[in-house]
Amino acid sequence: MSFLEESKELPSRALMFLGRVWAQSRPGRVVQLLAEVLLSPFRGKRATVRQIGEIFVQQVYFTAVEAAPIVMILATLVGGVTLIEFATVLPRIGNSFFLGDVMVLVILRELAPLFTAFIVAGRTGSALATFIGNMKVHGEIDALESMGIDPVRFLVLPAVLGSTVGMVCLSLLFTASAIFGGFMVAQLLAWVFPGSLGLDMGLNTFLERTGMALRFLDMLVMILKPMSFGMAIALLACLNGLSLGISSHEVPQGTRSAVVDAIVVVVVLDGLFAATFVLPQVANYIP
Amino acid sequence: MSEVLSETCGLRFGYHPDEYILDGVDFEVRRGDVRILSGESGKGKSTILRLLIGLERPSHDALGSAAGQVFLFGEDIWDIPKSRLRDLRKRTGFVFQNNALISNMTVEDNIAMPLRYHTDLPEAEISRIVKRWIELLLLTGHEDKRPAHLSIGMQKRAAVARAMAMEPEILFLDEPTAGLDAKNTDIMLSLIGNLRALSNVAIVMITHDLGSAKLLGGRIALLVDGNLRRARTMEELLLSSDLRERELVREGNNKDSAFDHESSFPL
Numbered sequence: 001m002s003f004l005e006e007s008k009e010l011p012s013r014a015l016m017f018l019g020r021v022w023a024q025s026r027p028g029r030v031v032q033l034l035a036e037v038l039l040s041p042f043r044g045k046r047a048t049v050r051q052i053g054e055i056f057v058q059q060v061y062f063t064a065v066e067a068a069p070i071v072m073i074l075a076t077l078v079g080g081v082t083l084i085e086f087a088t089v090l091p092r093i094g095n096s097f098f099l100g101d102v103m104v105l106v107i108l109r110e111l112a113p114l115f116t117a118f119i120v121a122g123r124t125g126s127a128l129a130t131f132i133g134n135m136k137v138h139g140e141i142d143a144l145e146s147m148g149i150d151p152v153r154f155l156v157l158p159a160v161l162g163s164t165v166g167m168v169c170l171s172l173l174f175t176a177s178a179i180f181g182g183f184m185v186a187q188l189l190a191w192v193f194p195g196s197l198g199l200d201m202g203l204n205t206f207l208e209r210t211g212m213a214l215r216f217l218d219m220l221v222m223i224l225k226p227m228s229f230g231m232a233i234a235l236l237a238c239l240n241g242l243s244l245g246i247s248s249h250e251v252p253q254g255t256r257s258a259v260v261d262a263i264v265v266v267v268v269l270d271g272l273f274a275a276t277f278v279l280p281q282v283a284n285y286i287p
Numbered sequence: 288m289s290e291v292l293s294e295t296c297g298l299r300f301g302y303h304p305d306e307y308i309l310d311g312v313d314f315e316v317r318r319g320d321v322r323i324l325s326g327e328s329g330k331g332k333s334t335i336l337r338l339l340i341g342l343e344r345p346s347h348d349a350l351g352s353a354a355g356q357v358f359l360f361g362e363d364i365w366d367i368p369k370s371r372l373r374d375l376r377k378r379t380g381f382v383f384q385n386n387a388l389i390s391n392m393t394v395e396d397n398i399a400m401p402l403r404y405h406t407d408l409p410e411a412e413i414s415r416i417v418k419r420w421i422e423l424l425l426l427t428g429h430e431d432k433r434p435a436h437l438s439i440g441m442q443k444r445a446a447v448a449r450a451m452a453m454e455p456e457i458l459f460l461d462e463p464t465a466g467l468d469a470k471n472t473d474i475m476l477s478l479i480g481n482l483r484a485l486s487n488v489a490i491v492m493i494t495h496d497l498g499s500a501k502l503l504g505g506r507i508a509l510l511v512d513g514n515l516r517r518a519r520t521m522e523e524l525l526l527s528s529d530l531r532e533r534e535l536v537r538e539g540n541n542k543d544s545a546f547d548h549e550s551s552f553p554l
Contacts, residue, residue, distance in 0.1 A: 043370060050403070051400075051403050051404065134390075135389075135390075138385065138387065138390065139383050139385055139387035140387050140388075140389050140390065142337075142342055142383070142387060143381075143383060143387035143388070143389070144389075145342060145373070145376070146340060146342065146376060146379070146381035146383075147376065147377075147381075147400070147401040147404070147449075147453075148373040148374065148375075148376035148377040148401070148404075148405065149373070149400070149401065149404050149405075150370075150373060154404065
């Protein structure tokens with residue numbers, strides 16, 4: 001082959017090399033798995049919907065229903081602590097009328113999705129990675145493949161859907177519980193320090209102030225953030241489980257990676273959400 | 288001559304670059320054939336079986352080595368998309384050495400799984416098929432148990448029932464009698480013989496127990512130094528001019544087995 005012909009092939013070879021590097025990298029594998037999950041509903045028989053549906057319901061139950069008590073307790077405490085912190089600061093800069101904005105901004109936009117994601121990563125992510133990892137090391141994934149069953153459609157799709165729906169439900173529950181916790185603490189502070197912190201208000205006023213602060217964008221974030229977090233946690237858990245070899249010793253490593261990866265990715269996604277939804281608003285205030 | 292179901296041509300395969308554990312495997316299975324694969328442990332017999340249904344494929348990350356061709360039902364499985372390969376696998380059954388039953392499912396659900404996934408059969412029909420296999424594989428009364436609550440023999444029979452649920456044209460068995468006592472070995476072998484008589488399924492079986500396996504009436508292919516030798520009858524192998532082959536056959540033939548034709552289970 002002449003030098004000219006070789007140089008013509010160089011760009012395509014470079015592209016192929018980059019493609020391979022990307023396909024083997026962790027982000028590349030996550031994107032690949034996501035693409036397979038998105039395409040998998042269109043492959044296979046409709047009859048599998050029943051089997052997949054069962055796993056989906058189990059996943060929602062495990063992610064949302066079983067975690068509900070701990071999330072409610074945690075959220076009530078977080079809501080209370082958040083209100084205490086801001087109730088002491090807000091009177092210094094004006095009055096407590098902005099309490100609703102604070103609750104919406106801090107809890108609804110940030111704390112609820114983040115705290116819930118950490119709980120889901122610790123509970124669902126670890127359980128899912130262990131479950132799929134055990135299946136992998138015991139040859140059950142190969143057994144599915146040998147029967148012509150697509151593990152992505154059979155296991156990963158319902159797990160991702162279930163975790164996503166469960167995460168959204170749990171995040172909403174966290175928000176409601178945190179606002180309730182905040183209200184209870186407001187009542188307590190108003191009773192201990194009557195009139196001093198501007199917290200003497202009924203439940204209706206408290207909810208009204210919170211509701212006034214709520215905008216369409218917040219509601220959008222309230223759904224989109226937990227959706228993306230839930231999807232990322234489940235995808236990473238499945239990927240870590242499916243990437244294991246044949247040794248049982250690898251299962252705890254896969255579980256650990258699933259949780260750590262999920263926490264890192266959730267924080268990165270949170271930053272991306274802030275950049276997408278908040279920065280444009282900040283730009284409006286720049287003269 | 289009957290149709291070729293599975294075939295390899297000049298197959299070479301290794302898990303590391305330029306290191307082949309299989310070095311020149313030419314093998315074919317026709318409809319109704321029985322092929323016994325034997326040889327020393329850890330030399331790649333299970334890998335051949337996994338290659339035959341595409342559970343091992345050449346990797347694109349240059350970590351492994353592979354050459355040659357593997358055909359399943361006439362299609363080069365290294366050259367087709369995964370979705371097509373899964374379609375072809377519906378026509379095969381595979382019994383793993385460790386059974387690989389889905390641990391969180393009952394025996395009944397394990398057997399019904401491929402039927403529920405691949406067919407639009409109503410649940411009543413699926414239950415009827417599953418019940419039939421449960422009866423044939425002597426698992427009656429254990430339908431609702433999970434694999435962990437079964438003996439090794441029952442687990443292996445459940446794995447065979449699951450592999451047969453879709454009535455495959457070719458059944459791959461990876462040491463189906465490993466870890467079984469003489470009585471359970473006999474039961475398993477006679478059941479496999481019965482399945483063959485019932486459905487004319489082609490069988491590819493890995494075993495070290497040639498004394499029992501020869502009773503299935505198949506030809507034996509020995510894997511020696513990564514090379515799969517031509518399939519021959521036990522008598523031909525015992526008269527082989529190759530000392531290694533004769534040794535391997537004698538070792539396999541001397542395994543304890545109380546196999547008795549009369550103990551076969553009538554269908």
